[in-house]
Amino acid sequence: MVQINPYIHFNGNAEEAFTFYKSVFGGEFAMVMRFKDMSSPENPIAEKEADKISHIALPIGKSSVLMGSDTPEFMGKHNLNENRSKISISAETKEEADQLFNGLSAGGNVEMPIADSPWGSYFGMFRDKYGIEWMVDFDPKYRGQL
Numbered sequence: 015m016v017q018i019n020p021y022i023h024f025n026g027n028a029e030e031a032f033t034f035y036k037s038v039f040g041g042e043f044a045m046v047m048r049f050k051d052m053s054s055p056e057n058p059i060a061e062k063e064a065d066k067i068s069h070i071a072l073p074i075g076k077s078s079v080l081m082g083s084d085t086p087e088f089m090g091k092h093n094l095n096e097n098r099s100k101i102s103i104s105a106e107t108k109e110e111a112d113q114l115f116n117g118l119s120a121g122g123n124v125e126m127p128i129a130d131s132p133w134g135s136y137f138g139m140f141r142d143k144y145g146i147e148w149m150v151d152f153d154p155k156y157r158g159q160l
Contacts, residue, residue, distance in 0.1 A: 017077055017078070019078055019079040019080070019081060020080055020081070020101045021081045021082060021083075022080075022081075022082040022101075022146055023082060023083055023084070023085045023092055024067075024082060024083070024084050024085065024092070024144065025084070025085065025091050025092055025094075026066055026084050026087075027084070027144065028066070028067040028070060028082050028083055028084045029046075029066075029067050029070070029084075030144075031082070031142075031144040031146070032067075032070050032072055032080075032082060034142075034143075034144070035072055035080060035118070036072055037117070038113075038114065038117035038118050039072065039074050039080075039114075041072060041073055041074065042073075043070060043071060043072055044071040044072070044073050044079065045069060045070065045071045046067065046069075046070050047067070047068050047069045047070070048064065048065055048066065048067060048068060049063050049064055049065075049066050049067075049068045049084075049086070050064035050065065051068065052068055060086075060087075062087075063084075063086050063087065066084035066086070067082070067083050067084045068083055068084070069081065069082075069083050070082055070083065080101075092145075094144075094145030095145070096145075099147065100139065100147040100148060100149050101146065101147070101148050101149070102148075102149040102151065103148065103149065103150045103151065104151055104152070104153070104156065105150060105151065105152040106152075107152065108136050108152050110152070111128060111136055111138075111150050111151070111152035112128065114150050115128040115138050115140070115150040118140070118142050118148055118150075119138075119140040119142060119148075120143070121142070121143035122140050122141050122142040122143045123140060123141045124138070124139075124140045125139040125140055125141065125147075126138050126139040126140075128150060134153065134155070135151050135152060135153035135154075136151065136152040136153070137149070137150070137151045137152075138150050
């Protein structure tokens with residue numbers, strides 16, 4: 015079966031963001047690579063970029079991996095107010111949905127408080143303190159299988 019794993023980019027604070035995500039989801043990082051780990055004489059890395067994250071991976075649940083990186087400054091800055099994508103989480107229980115919603119939204123901006131929705135699921139949306147948009151859903155008909 016196809017598996018989809020979100021990959022998110024940051025303006026220099028990927029390590030801080032992923033440490034926060036790890037505190038909510040639990041688990042251990044499968045990989046943490048810094049730009050200095052890829053430096054070579056042919057492809058030198060600027061000193062101010064050396065300790066930034068070039069790739070980080072946090073396994074979540076049974077088969078998902080949240081991945082990300084910092085974007086080198088020469089590639090520009092990400093607009094933290096963009097709103098064209100969200101990471102959707104399907105929780106296995108209402109209690110898990112509350113825990114994830116409350117943990118990830120701490121310090122962020124709640125767009126739709128988690129509550130019973132008109133379409134029958136328990137749902138909420140927010141932008142976390144790093145500008146990443148999330149949707150948390152628990153649908154008793156699917157029990158986290160979406």
